Amino acid sequence: MNHRTDSYFPAEVERKWQARWDEEGTNTYTDAELRSTGGNGEPFFNLMMFPYPSAEGLHVGNIYAFTGADIYGRYQRLRGRDVFEPIGFDAFGIHSENFALKVGTHPMELIPRNVERFTRQLRRVGFMYDWNHQVDTTTPDYYRWTQWLFLQLYKAGIAVKKEAPVNWCPGCNTVLANEQVIAGECERCGSAVELRNLSQWFFRITDYAERLLANLDWLDWSDTTKRMQANWIGRSDGAEVSFPVVGHGESSVRVFTTRPDTLFGATYMVLAPEHPLVETIAAPAHADAVERYRAAVAATDLVNRKKTDKEKTGVDTGARALNPATGEEIPIWIADYVLMEYGTGAIMAVPAHDQRDFEFARKFELPIRRVIAGADDAPDTPLDEAYSGEGTLVNSGRFDGMDSEEAKREVTATLEERGLASVKVNYRLHDWCISRQRYWGPPIPILYCDSCGALPVPEEQLPVILPRIADYKPDASGVSPLARHSEWYLTECPGCGEEARRETDVSDTFLDSSWYFLRYPSAGNEELPFDPQLTRQWLPVDMYIGGNEHAVLHLLYSRFITMVLKDLGHIDFEEPFARFRAHGLIVKDGTKMSKSRGNVVVPDEYIEEYGADTFRTYLMFIGPYQEGGDFREAGITGPYNFLNRLWDAVLSAEERPLDAEVEQKLHATIKKCTEDLEALSYNTAIAAMMEYLNVVRAGGRVPELAAVEPFVVMVAPFAPHLAEELWERLGRSGSIFDAAEWPSFDPAKAIADEVEFVVQVNGKLRARMPMARGITEQDARTAALDDPNVQRFIEGKPVRKTIFVPDRLVNLVVG
């Protein structure tokens, strides 16, 4: 690799400043300072998603995410804010545990080692972290409060244990939250997830669905992230309708539909095979077939159950229901395309207007009746596929001729009067299953006593310490490895003093990360999870930057937990992150970096070779931060040369009045950089600085001191070490981040006096000419008509029309 060796030695400069930051506490607050918010400005909580400390060490994706966030934090600090920028480690969970099992090292040894290595790497990149306030979710000092949090939810009735169909991963031997199942597969190991009826701990996040959705309207978050959350919550507006079961007295099948306007077209019904009503209503002659089908469905995993391209299956129960609109008797079937988890677990089938029902009806020769006519089709033509759009009602009695939208309301209202329907909203969101039959997590702080039942562990007994056990490998038994250790789980009942058993499940990792931002300012506090005064001062988080892979998981759970804590009176805000920006993904050769593809970039070598400042600047220069980019080895020399040239320019600068052209460019660059940093548009900010440097050094000229001094401040968020060193060599004292102010610009000076004017004839470029800024249309037109090339294209024809864009162009329309 080729090197400059003359003057700038990044590794040396960077080590010097990293050591000095530590010695002088440049980036850290003492607890007292944090409490007084520094005193020279407003607090700014700059948060980034804390990493999972993998054994492979910090990867480029981490550095990319953190650099973009760190630049924003350093920029805010230069603008005078008191910036709190903490970091921590999200080290519990299946990921760590699986790796520990694979290498045969106990997680209690593995994790501290990984954390140590991550810490070393993070320091080397020069992030502005407050190392006095870090958190590690696996320390008893932290998970004590995670358990406390569980108890608050338990006491409020939000954490409940219930039997329900849950996602069981046969690879990881544990249940999973819905959010952790991707297309029927475990997000960790890719195994096909099975549905099992198990008693598990749930958080009732569905009670918060509407608030979680509604607040998205005003949150200042990336649109992509908000959209993903909204889709995940998945609100559907419709009606719940009762279909009386023929010959079963009062019993009826309740269905949820978003299309009550199609009710007249409901020619049969389908229950989920698991539906409890099946047993009571199935006709004796059909009972055997029904039982066989139910057993077959119970044996299928989620991947196969939820495949949309397979042929529909189902059986007739022999029971019949009354369509409340037509009064007709319609058959009740069971089929696995109807899911027990959504709505009521039963549907009214309208084959003419729902593709799934259409396919089912075709296969089993059930009647298809059109009740909606589209804008321009004849309602009598037979259908090749369901018409699922809206339209005008037909074959619908007194509703004929009404349009869908009105009919939805009218049909529902009519049935409502008869007590057969009600307006209903459904959400795709499920309750959050938080128990895991694994080892590496905080034990759920619940006790079971034969006489007193389930009891919370008294708060003063927290933390319930996770014991060190050797046989922490999970099995298919459905219970945690902790259940093999009676010496741990047998304890005294706080109610009656008799023997009680501890809950042996641990909680989901996402519970650890759902509140870590609240802990940061209070890290180390042994009395409280989060100090009320510090929380008021520093929260909610001012800026949160992270990846969209957590749009539904961490970000949703954090919002939920924050709402709960507000409702329980622990905090006074309900949204944890005032601003959130999602960064893009850094890829290599157009594909995601992964070990299996063999295209993982190891950052350490680049940092040693070129320095952290270069690496940071390079990553930000690759492409738009919020879109990501393609890592190319060769590209790093651009930013490397830039920083070297900047170094030379600053150190060779002399005291002398600013050249007018340089001054204009300086103001324009400050303006551009300021706007771009606000918008996280780092790649264009760097390009603007490069352009400015090209002007400052044009033709090998000696730069003016006044041209380079503000430059050092502008580059500081990107290349903090270099900036500190240059600041010192310019004879300034103190850290640039404390002593310097972000440069300001004069809008009048940011624009040039002379502009290059474009002359078009019939919209085609025919001439360019320098003109004074602010030139009038008349003068511009006269100058344009004077140009020989313009005349040539006008060919003596009359100018029919002139388009004038001030300071930009004249377009002469002829012919």
Place this chain on the structure above:
RNA sequence: GCCCGGGUGGUGAAACCGGUAGACACAUCGGACUUAAAAUCCGAAGGCGCGAGCCGUGCGGGUUCGAAUCCCGCCCCGGGCACCA
């Protein structure tokens, strides 16, 4: 299937609100310096054409004096959701 984001030179990319397409870089080529190389500095460069010029932002239409940008219809890539009733 539905909902997003994207498609611009050899490459990464830029382009405010519809107004010079390709800024800034990488790689390339040429030059200076050097015994030589590296480093550094200066310069060239979308394609076609000797040239005036013509063509050019995934494809096909449209609106407009003027379209990478707006509208309609497609294709491809990436992401999210998905028998969600």
